Amino acid sequence: xxxxxxxxxxxxxxxxxxxxxxxxxxxxxxxxxxxxxxxxxxxxxxxxxxxxxxxxxxxxxxxxxxxxxxxxxxxxxxxxxxxxxxxxxxxxxxxxxxxxxxxxxxxxxxxxxxxxxxxxxxxxxxxxxxxxxxxxxxxxxxxxxxxxxxxxxxxxxxxxxxxxxxxxxxxxxxxxxxxxxxxxxxxxxxxxxxxxxxxxxxxxxxxxxxxxxxxxxxxxxxxxxxxxxxxxxxxxxxxxxxxxxxxxxxxxxxxxxxxxxxxxxxxxxxxxxxxxxxxxxxxxxxxxxxxxxxxxxxxxxxxxxx
Amino acid sequence: xxxxxxxxxxxxxxxxxxxxxxxxxxxxxxxxxxxxxxxxxxxxxxxxxxxxxxxxxxxxxxxxxxxxxxxxxxxxxxxxxxxxxxxxxxxxxxxxxxxxxxxxxxxxxxxxxxxxxxxxxxxxxxxxxxxxxxxxxxxxxxxxxxxxxxxxxxxxxxxxxxxxxxxxxxxxxxxxxxxxxxxxxxxxxxxxxxxxxxxxxxxxxxxxxxxxxxxxxxxxxxxxxxxxxxxxxxxxxxxxxxxxxxxxxxxxxxxxxxxxxxxxxxxxxxxxxxxxxxxxxxxxxxxxxxxxxxxxxxxxxxxxxxxxxxx
Numbered sequence: 001x002x003x004x005x006x007x008x009x010x011x012x013x014x015x016x017x018x019x020x021x022x023x024x025x026x027x028x029x030x031x032x033x034x035x036x037x038x039x040x041x042x043x044x045x046x047x048x049x050x051x052x053x054x055x056x057x058x059x060x061x062x063x064x065x066x067x068x069x070x071x072x073x074x075x076x077x078x079x080x081x082x083x084x085x086x087x088x089x090x091x092x093x094x095x096x097x098x099x100x101x102x103x104x105x106x107x108x109x110x111x112x113x114x115x116x117x118x119x120x121x122x123x124x125x126x127x128x129x130x131x132x133x134x135x136x137x138x139x140x141x142x143x144x145x146x147x148x149x150x151x152x153x154x155x156x157x158x159x160x161x162x163x164x165x166x167x168x169x170x171x172x173x174x175x176x177x178x179x180x181x182x183x184x185x186x187x188x189x190x191x192x193x194x195x196x197x198x199x200x201x202x203x204x205x206x207x208x209x210x211x212x213x214x215x216x217x218x219x220x221x222x223x224x225x226x227x228x229x230x231x232x233x234x235x236x237x238x239x240x241x242x243x244x245x246x247x248x249x250x251x252x253x254x255x256x257x258x259x260x261x262x263x264x265x266x267x268x269x270x271x272x273x274x275x276x277x278x279x280x281x282x283x284x285x286x287x288x289x290x291x292x293x294x295x296x297x298x299x300x301x302x303x304x305x306x
Numbered sequence: 307x308x309x310x311x312x313x314x315x316x317x318x319x320x321x322x323x324x325x326x327x328x329x330x331x332x333x334x335x336x337x338x339x340x341x342x343x344x345x346x347x348x349x350x351x352x353x354x355x356x357x358x359x360x361x362x363x364x365x366x367x368x369x370x371x372x373x374x375x376x377x378x379x380x381x382x383x384x385x386x387x388x389x390x391x392x393x394x395x396x397x398x399x400x401x402x403x404x405x406x407x408x409x410x411x412x413x414x415x416x417x418x419x420x421x422x423x424x425x426x427x428x429x430x431x432x433x434x435x436x437x438x439x440x441x442x443x444x445x446x447x448x449x450x451x452x453x454x455x456x457x458x459x460x461x462x463x464x465x466x467x468x469x470x471x472x473x474x475x476x477x478x479x480x481x482x483x484x485x486x487x488x489x490x491x492x493x494x495x496x497x498x499x500x501x502x503x504x505x506x507x508x509x510x511x512x513x514x515x516x517x518x519x520x521x522x523x524x525x526x527x528x529x530x531x532x533x534x535x536x537x538x539x540x541x542x543x544x545x546x547x548x549x550x551x552x553x554x555x556x557x558x559x560x561x562x563x564x565x566x567x568x569x570x571x572x573x574x575x576x577x578x579x580x581x582x583x584x585x586x587x588x589x590x591x592x593x594x595x596x597x598x599x600x601x602x603x604x605x606x607x608x609x610x611x612x613x614x615x616x617x
Binding site: 010011012013014015018042044045047050069087089090091092109112113114115116119120128152154155159160187188189190191192193194195211212213216217220221223224227241243244245246271272274275276277 | 321322323324327351352355358359373393394414415416417420421452454456457458489490491492493495497501512514515518519522525526529540543544545546547572573575576578
């Protein structure tokens with residue numbers, strides 16, 4: 001079967017992206033037609049490895065990534081002219097003036113590494129250098145599915161770039177060459193890390209829940225997905241959640257005519273499984289939630305390969 | 307006679323869906339109940355949800371402009387200097403043709419405009435989001451919204467913060483307390499808001515996932531040298547709780563309070579009626595209500611101490 005790269009996103013956080021990804025990986029693992037690989041692109045808070053830990057800790061491959069560029073100041077070259085401040089070289093306000101020493105100070109967190117200071121300074125008193133932005137970790141998980149994830153270095157301010165790098169890294173692995181399904185667990189939100197996650201995907205799963213925030217955020221996520229013209233399906237988690245908002249939610253989904261891949265009932269097996277750091281499908285394969293996810297998996301296969 | 311900077315409390319959490327917005331909204335409401343002038347700022351610009359939980363509407367929409375280069379072809383000599391110096395490669399230059407901007411990649415550094423020797427690039431703007439300011443049941447709300455498909459969320463957060471700076475500068479006594487709600491994660495949007503805070507409240511849950519993400523956000527908080535106290539939400543989830551609490555204690559992580567699973571919380575969330583707003587008549591003996599009352603008492607102690615120190 002032709003290889004497909006798919007992603008799970010949600011807009012709102014905590015609606016079940018990682019739980020679902022882990023269960024789908026588990027099911028795919030036992031499907032003779034499928035060779036699966038998973039990638040966690042929630043580089044600010046990568047959690048998939050908790051459910052899919054390494055089979056052999058000594059075989060964890062970790063690679064430092066130097067994708068972030070940061071300015072550094074060369075005091076020997078500075079002639080204290082203050083032009084960098086007066087002409088506002090830095091649009092990110094990462095340059096401040098140290099009155100005492102009459103030199104600029106670089107605010108490391110604010111610096112975007114754009115290089116404006118380097119180019120504009122007549123004395124060439126700034127340099128741009130790559131710094132460590134995070135790590136990309138890959139290993140064979142306990143269930144036999146290869147897992148790759150990116151993890152930002154705090155304060156590196158380039159989550160989106162690390163997402164792209166993690167995707168690139170995964171696609172170069174021999175496990176990817178051998179696979180026919182790559183499932184990406186995406187970050188929450190709709191900003192730069194999400195855009196980096198979904199660009200170039202074959203299919204997107206958007207997961208939501210019948211609460212005002214769940215709906216509001218998935219609509220925003222779908223707006224982004226539509227900009228990229230990628231086909232998507234919706235999964236409604238906790239679909240039977242008793243709430244005053246229930247009807248409005250289900251009416252909305254029905255009205256839009258979006259492809260609903262499946263509905264997962266509110267089932268305490270899921271939080272229980274999570275508290276034991278297991279995929280629900282592994283923890284309680286007969287639970288209502290697990291049965292619903294099995295159905296979703298079948299629907300997904302149909303959508304991906306007709 | 308008041309003449310002081312308002313105290314700023316920032317609710318954050320690392321992991322998504324732990325209850326950040328729930329806590330930020332209810333803390334703001336409880337502070338308002340006590341007669342404080344409270345400003346709630348929703349800095350989760352990718353998915354701003356506070357107004358939904360407050361059951362309010364967004365008003366006073368203001369565009370957030372962002373730099374985009376405007377090329378004046380009559381002046382351009384096709385030298386390619388702009389493209390050579392554009393770090394995110396947002397300008398495409400093919401020999402002997404005019405440069406082509408790729409705005410999705412533009413970081414807004416304006417270097418192209420600043421270095422063009424022919425003055426053929428002018429600073430223009432595009433809208434990347436909006437800010438709103440509104441009042442819902444006596445609570446002032448500032449909210450930022452990123453336009454879907456735009457990536458520069460931090461610029462929307464910065465727009466919110468610069469409006470805040472304006473207010474504080476022109477009218478320092480307008481608000482007693484500012485409550486900030488952040489996005490999940492530990493990226494630049496979150497950092498910008500954490501950096502403004504006197505106290506940071508990370509909201510977590512007693513699972514391995516909650517713990518891992520809590521540790522990451524605390525590392526960031528320590529990098530910024532800020533004071534913090536944790537709220538443990540869904541504290542009645544038992545599977546991992548005891549070990550979780552033990553590890554927090556061993557790491558000297560102080561807890562502001564915990565919140566059990568509670569139906570009133572789910573209902574208030576879905577109805578857009580904050581649990582702690584007295585007009586909403588939720589059961590005052592309910593698990594959620596009691597938990598928030600305790601959290602408020604602990605928070606009040608911290609605020610009183612802070613005020614004594616500031617005086």
